[in-house]
Each structure stands twice: as structure tokens, then as C-alpha cells.
Amino acid sequence: xxxxxxxxxxxxxxxxxxxxxxxxxxxxxxxxxxxxxxxxxxxxxxxxxxxxxxxxxxxxxxxxxxxxxxxxxxxxxxxxxxxxxxxxxxxxxxxxxxxxxxxxxxxxxxxxxxxxxxxxxxxxxxxxxxxxxxxxxxxxxxxxxxxxxxxxxxxxxxxxxxxxxxxxxxxxxxxxxxxxxxxxxxxxxxxxxxxxxxxxxxxxxxxxxxxxxxxxxxxxxxxxxxxxxxxxxxxxxxxxxxxxxxxxxxxxxxxxxxxxxxxxxxxxxxxxxxxxxxxxxxxxxxxxxxxxxxxxxxxxxxxxxxxxxxxxxxxxxxxxxxxxxxxxxxxxxxxxxxxxxxxxxxxxxxxxxxxxxxxxxxxxxxxxxxxxxxxxxxxxxxxxxxxxxxxxxxxxxxxxxxxxxxxxxxxxxxxxxxxxxxxxxxxxxxxxxxxxxxxxxxxxxxxxxxxxxxxxxxxxxxxxxxxxxxxxxxxxxxxxxxxxxxxxxxx
Numbered sequence: 001x002x003x004x005x006x007x008x009x010x011x012x013x014x015x016x017x018x019x020x021x022x023x024x025x026x027x028x029x030x031x032x033x034x035x036x037x038x039x040x041x042x043x044x045x046x047x048x049x050x051x052x053x054x055x056x057x058x059x060x061x062x063x064x065x066x067x068x069x070x071x072x073x074x075x076x077x078x079x080x081x082x083x084x085x086x087x088x089x090x091x092x093x094x095x096x097x098x099x100x101x102x103x104x105x106x107x108x109x110x111x112x113x114x115x116x117x118x119x120x121x122x123x124x125x126x127x128x129x130x131x132x133x134x135x136x137x138x139x140x141x142x143x144x145x146x147x148x149x150x151x152x153x154x155x156x157x158x159x160x161x162x163x164x165x166x167x168x169x170x171x172x173x174x175x176x177x178x179x180x181x182x183x184x185x186x187x188x189x190x191x192x193x194x195x196x197x198x199x200x201x202x203x204x205x206x207x208x209x210x211x212x213x214x215x216x217x218x219x220x221x222x223x224x225x226x227x228x229x230x231x232x233x234x235x236x237x238x239x240x241x242x243x244x245x246x247x248x249x250x251x252x253x254x255x256x257x258x259x260x261x262x263x264x265x266x267x268x269x270x271x272x273x274x275x276x277x278x279x280x281x282x283x284x285x286x287x288x289x290x291x292x293x294x295x296x297x298x299x300x301x302x303x304x305x306x307x308x309x310x311x312x313x314x315x316x317x318x319x320x321x322x323x324x325x326x327x328x329x330x331x332x333x334x335x336x337x338x339x340x341x342x343x344x345x346x347x348x349x350x351x352x353x354x355x356x357x358x359x360x361x362x363x364x365x366x367x368x369x370x371x372x373x374x375x376x377x378x379x380x381x382x383x384x385x386x387x388x389x390x391x392x393x394x395x396x397x398x399x400x401x402x403x404x405x406x407x408x409x410x411x412x413x414x415x416x417x418x419x420x421x422x423x424x425x426x427x428x429x430x431x432x433x434x435x436x437x438x439x440x441x442x443x444x445x446x447x448x449x450x451x452x453x454x455x456x457x458x459x460x461x462x463x464x465x466x467x468x469x470x471x472x473x474x475x476x477x478x479x480x481x482x483x484x485x486x487x488x489x490x491x
Contacts, residue, residue: 198339
């Protein structure tokens with residue numbers, strides 16, 4: 001064992017060595033006793049990572065009986081797990097590290113020492129703790145934070161393959177919309193393929209996500225793929241994945257396909273009517289057997305996927321023309337949901353506009369509302385682009401909104417197509433009073449005239465063959481108020 005005099009002599013030799021570098025002797029002499037007293041051991045190395053000094057505490061901790069025997073020796077054979085060479089090489093301190101030595105876990109801090117020229121002259125290390133018990137609360141907190149981080153990453157990964165919509169996002173109260181919701185709830189409760197039929201822009205993906213969200217697979221991925229948006233030569237790889245080197249010059253790693261990504265969850269095939277016949281056969285086998293074979297691979301993988309398909313095309317006519325396989329159609333069309341176009345649910349225009357405007361204004365951090373005249377103008381259009389077009393019209397009208405914060409008919413007419421088509425009148429099979437029939441016909445004629453006149457009341461009155469004051473009176477009756485205010489402003 002080294003005597004106190006010998007230890008003091010060794011410390012003096014350390015101070016006189018190259019290790020003092022840019023530090024003054026007075027500063028080293030002041031700092032070392034403080035660190036030594038606060039630590040469970042200390043050691044120093046030179047620029048060649050040779051041990052130049054260690055104190056008795058560290059020698060006892062390492063089980064070194066003869067300290068002089070290790071002075072001048074490389075540190076790595078003495079302490080295999082040390083990171084002192086890293087500190088000497090980079091000149092970067094390691095302020096907190098856990099080093100395992102035999103059966104011990106040591107909390108160590110390591111600092112580089114520089115010479116007058118700024119070069120690394122060595123390094124010194126202090127053992128802050130030789131027992132992790134006092135650090136148990138800190139380690140426990142770290143572990144909890146680490147677990148929370150892993151959980152957050154998992155949640156984000158699921159959200160990336162998750163859904164944004166529920167059944168409440170499919171807005172509508174007309175009989176057609178209510179029937180769609182009823183069948184969607186039925187689909188959510190039964191793990192079967194669903195076929196969504198409807199024109200573009202009617203909300204097929206919203207409904208597909210809503211079915212997944214309400215189903216037992218809600219905690220698993222929802223993966224959507226638009227068949228029409230992917231080149232035909234890449235569709236097979238997109239669906240079933242690829243093995244390493246499946247393509248010349250491709251990544252040497254395998255790539256999962258949509259079936260694998262959706263395993264355990266829902267795979268949504270949008271515009272399935274655009275799928276080529278060659279791929280339809282492979283898709284049919286994947287559905288029937290519940291297994292897929294990646295492109296360029298001989299290995300078969302089991303998959304558990306619930307399919308929801310959607311199309312705006314007439315699949316039955318395509319079957320007759322030989323463009324779509326009948327056996328695949330029967331596999332996909334177990335539960336069919338027809339989504340009516342917007343022109344057949346004009347009654348929902350009001351609540352649809354309210355919902356869309358709320359979302360648009362929230363994103364744009366604005367406040368606005370729709371006037372009765374604007375709603376009348378919107379109701380007179382037949383919406384070939386359906387809800388997607390309605391949202392676009394509202395967004396464009398909002399860009400022209402003045403400080404009033406009210407979208408009126410003039411704003412709507414400016415953004416509607418120049419040759420706006422009128423929606424066909426809905427014919428009711430029930431007999432109605434003649435007065436009601438005449439009133440409805442008159443209201444329809446007024447809406448048509450105002451639409452044709454782009455909101456100009458004088459011109460609309462001339463088209464109707466009545467005076468402007470008579471038109472004002474009829475508009476007041478239509479709105480249920482004697483206030484003829486600026487429902488349709490005259491340019």
C-alpha cells in the first residue's frame with residue numbers, strides 16, 4: 001500500500017507533468033483535493049493514455065495492491081471498459097457515464113487536459129459513485145421517461161398508419177345520409193369486406209376510416225392506397241412488397257407491401273375499379289388464402305387484413321365488358337354501401353357548409369358565416385364534384401371575403417363555374433296542395449332567375465317579367481321575413 005508521503009509525491013509529479021497544460025499549478029492544486037474528496041476515486045493519463053497517477057481510493061476500488069506497478073502502463077489493460085482513450089482522442093469531456101467493472105457499476109466523469117498550445121495533454125477521471133443505490137430515484141425516473149418515450153414513439157407510429165375520421169365526420173341528416181351511417185355501423189360491427197360505391201368527392205375515404213375507427217381493429221393500422229395513382233408496373237410491389245434485389249439497382253433490403261403494413265388492421269383500396277386484370281388475380285388469392293408472396297421471393301407470409309374497397313365506376317358493367325373479375329367482385333362486395341351524390345341530398349347543404357366552414361376557419365384562424373342568400377345560391381347548383389367541390393367553393397369564397405365576415409350570394413356567384421348547372425327538381429310521389437306546388441315552382445323560378453342573373457335583382461325581375469319591388473316581396477316571403485336586406489345585392 002502506498003504511504004501518504006508517497007501519494008503526495010506522486011501528486012506533485014502529476015502537477016509537474018505535461019498534464020498541467022493550460023491549467024495553472026495553483027488551479028490544479030486547488031481543484032484536485034476538492035474532486036478527490038467528493039469522489040470515490042481518481043485517475044489520470046497522459047497523451048498516450050498511459051496511467052500517470054491514481055489515488056488510493058481508486059486503487060482499492062479496482063483491487064490494485066501495488067499502485068507503482070501500474071504507473072506508466074496503458075490504461076486499457078488495467079481498466080478494459082474505460083473510455084479515457086476516447087476523451088484523449090477527441091478532447092471532448094464525458095461528464096456522466098456508467099462504467100461496468102467486474103460486478104460493479106461506477107458513475108464516472110472524464111475531463112480532457114490541454115497544454116499551452118491547445119493540444120490534448122491527457123485526461124483525468126473521477127468516480128462520482130461506486131454504488132448506484134443513492135441514484136435509484138434518478139434511475140427510476142430515467143427508466144419511466146424512457147418507457148414513456150417508447151410508448152410515444154409507438155403511438156406516433158400507429159397514428160401515422162391510423163385514422164383521422166369517425167362517423168361523426170360524415171355529416172348529413174337526409175334519409176340517404178342516415179342510411180349510409182346505419183350501414184357503416186353495421187360494417188364496423190362485422191369483420192367482413194366492404195364495398196363503397198359513389199361518385200368522386202362524396203366522402204368514401206372518410207367513411208372507410210370511420211368504419212375502421214368504430215371496429216375491433218381500431219388499435220391496428222389503417223393503410224390506404226389509391227390504385228389509380230400508382231403506375232401499373234409498380235402496383236404488385238406496392239401491394240405485396242419486394243425481396244432484396246427484386247429490381248436491378250434496387251435497395252438490397254426487403255420492402256414491406258401494403259398488406260404487410262396493414263397486418264391486423266384495415267387495407268383501404270380506393271378506386272379499385274382501376275386495378276389491372278393481372279393484379280386482380282393475385283389480389284383475389286391474397287384475400288382467399290390470407291397470404292402474400294413478395295415480389296422476387298419464394299417465401300409466403302400470412303396476413304390478417306380487413307378489406308374496404310371503393311370505386312366511382314360501375315363494376316357490374318365492367319364485369320360484362322371483361323374489365324373486372326367477377327370472382328374478385330363477389331369477394332369485395334360482401335357489404336355494399338352506396339353513398340348518394342350531393343345533388344341528391346341538397347337538404348344537407350346547410351349543415352355541410354356549417355361543418356366545412358368551421359374546419360376551414362379554424363385552420364385559417366378566421367371567423368365567418370354564410371348568409372341565407374348564399375345558402376340559396378349553393379342549393380341551386382348540382383355539384384358534379386360533390387362535397388370536395390363544395391369545400392373548394394367555400395374556400396375560394398372565403399379568400400374574397402371582406403371585413404364583414406359574411407359570405408353572401410355575390411361571393412358564391414363569383415367562384416361558381418360560369419355555366420353553373422341547376423340541380424334537377426326533386427319530384428315527390430305524394431300529392432301536395434296546389435298552393436304549395438305553385439309556391440315551390442315560383443321559388444324555383446326565382447332561384448333560377450337569380451342564378452342566371454348572377455344575383456342582379458333588376459335583371460332577374462326582367463327575366464321573370466315582374467317588377468323589382470314584386471321580386472323583393474317574393475324574396476321576403478321566401479325567407480320568412482319582411483326584411484328584404486342585402487340578400488342579393490345589385491351590382
